[in-house]
Amino acid sequence: MTPLPVGSVIGILGDGQLGRMLASEAARLGFDVVVFGQDEDSPARRVASHSIVAEYTDRDALAELSVRCDLITLEFENVPVEALQILEDMGATVCPGQTSLKICQDRHLEKSFSREAGVMTADYHVVNSVDDAVVAFEALGGNGILKTRRDGYDGHGQRRLKPEDSPVQAFEDLREAPCVFEALVPFAGEMSVIVARRADGEMATFEPAENIHKNGILHISRAPSRYAEETKQAAIGAAKKLAEALGHVGVMACEFFVLESGEILLNEIAPRVHNSGHWTPEACITGQFEQHIRAIAGWPLGSTDRLMDVEMENLLGDDVMTAYGSAGPGDMITLYGKREMRAGRKMGHIVKRL
Numbered sequence: 060m061t062p063l064p065v066g067s068v069i070g071i072l073g074d075g076q077l078g079r080m081l082a083s084e085a086a087r088l089g090f091d092v093v094v095f096g097q098d099e100d101s102p103a104r105r106v107a108s109h110s111i112v113a114e115y116t117d118r119d120a121l122a123e124l125s126v127r128c129d130l131i132t133l134e135f136e137n138v139p140v141e142a143l144q145i146l147e148d149m150g151a152t153v154c155p156g157q158t159s160l161k162i163c164q165d166r167h168l169e170k171s172f173s174r175e176a177g178v179m180t181a182d183y184h185v186v187n188s189v190d191d192a193v194v195a196f197e198a199l200g201g202n203g204i205l206k207t208r209r210d211g212y213d214g215h216g217q218r219r220l221k222p223e224d225s226p227v228q229a230f231e232d233l234r235e236a237p238c239v240f241e242a243l244v245p246f247a248g249e250m251s252v253i254v255a256r257r258a259d260g261e262m263a264t265f266e267p268a269e270n271i272h273k274n275g276i277l278h279i280s281r282a283p284s285r286y287a288e289e290t291k292q293a294a295i296g297a298a299k300k301l302a303e304a305l306g307h308v309g310v311m312a313c314e315f316f317v318l319e320s321g322e323i324l325l326n327e328i329a330p331r332v333h334n335s336g337h338w339t340p341e342a343c344i345t346g347q348f349e350q351h352i353r354a355i356a357g358w359p360l361g362s363t364d365r366l367m368d369v370e371m372e373n374l375l376g377d378d379v380m381t382a383y384g385s386a387g388p389g390d391m392i393t394l395y396g397k398r399e400m401r402a403g404r405k406m407g408h409i410v411k412r413l
């Protein structure tokens with residue numbers, strides 16, 4: 060495997076905060092970065108050496124990206140698979156590839172893939188019609204979450220149902236989009252594992268983080284987690300198994316529910332750097348963004364050793380206005396440069412040493 064030479068140009072599909080942090084790390088390693096996204100004033104665009112603003116399936120714009128870049132990656136799993144096909148047809152190398160994207164864009168494919176790979180998930184039913192919604196609701200005793208198969212994030216595209224609710228109404232609220240109805244997991248906690256895989260199969264994982272969500276949005280990630288060693292090892296093993304089965308190249312995140320028994324169930328896979336890994340740049344020898352660039356570039360993976368106990372807290376909406384004032388001198392702040400502040404919007408994060 061020939062490592063990507065220093066000074067090469069890396070393209071990033073997606074222009075949000077993950078792209079911004081990836082672009083900054085790529086630049087630190089000596090690469091130039093071209094960001095491809097739809098927003099004229101995006102967080103990533105403003106730190107890249109060049110940017111292209113276009114629809115993800117705009118052939119001329121993708122041709123420009125392909126010509127400008129030696130290697131292309133992504134920071135956003137809802138990039139249409141078609142964009143990767145167009146780029147590959149033009150001779151571009153894109154990491155991760157179409158399989159990772161296809162599977163992780165669809166909650167049903169993701170869960171069935173995971174189960175086939177031997178990683179359990181919550182019980183669930185596919186819902187394509189009002190009748191399916193009723194059958195699934197009855198099968199799970201009316202306790203569960205109706206989630207759209209595609210395009211959901213941070214609790215969007217979901218309806219939590221109780222036995223007295225109407226599954227038909229919930230399905231209609233979600234515009235009758237193809238869904239899964241997922242059993243409510245009585246979890247004792249949540250955790251995630253960030254794993255990096257190179258094209259030759261070499262892998263490295265970060266220590267599993269303990270995650271706390273608020274209103275369906277990640278609030279806190281903590282390392283070390285409070286879980287038993289056996290649970291952590293099971294999560295690491297599952298993440299590696301899934302990365303291998305996907306043939307994933309780059310960093311990906313696996314989010315798990317942890318049951319009272321210590322058993323784990325996969326919630327979802329993000330085929331990219333992840334919010335629950337935002338503590339790694341400050342706390343580990345190599346952070347997740349650098350690790351992703353190393354993995355796709357075919358460079359040796361860096362050490363994921365953690366140097367301190369930390370807690371990462373997301374700054375949502377106007378939390379960001381008071382972050383500097385309320386943070387202690389040892390708190391490490393990252394702001395995403397988003398111009399528009401909206402309630403619940405991820406604006407930055409703080410990593411606190413514990």
Ligand code: AMP
Nearest residue numbers: 181204213214241242243244272275327
């Ligand atoms: P998701 O968008 O599917 O990752 O869900 C966001 C958060 O909602 C999860 O991290 C959990 O805190 C909660 N959640 C999602 N699915 C379930 C479930 N089946 N049972 C219990 N809680 C869930």
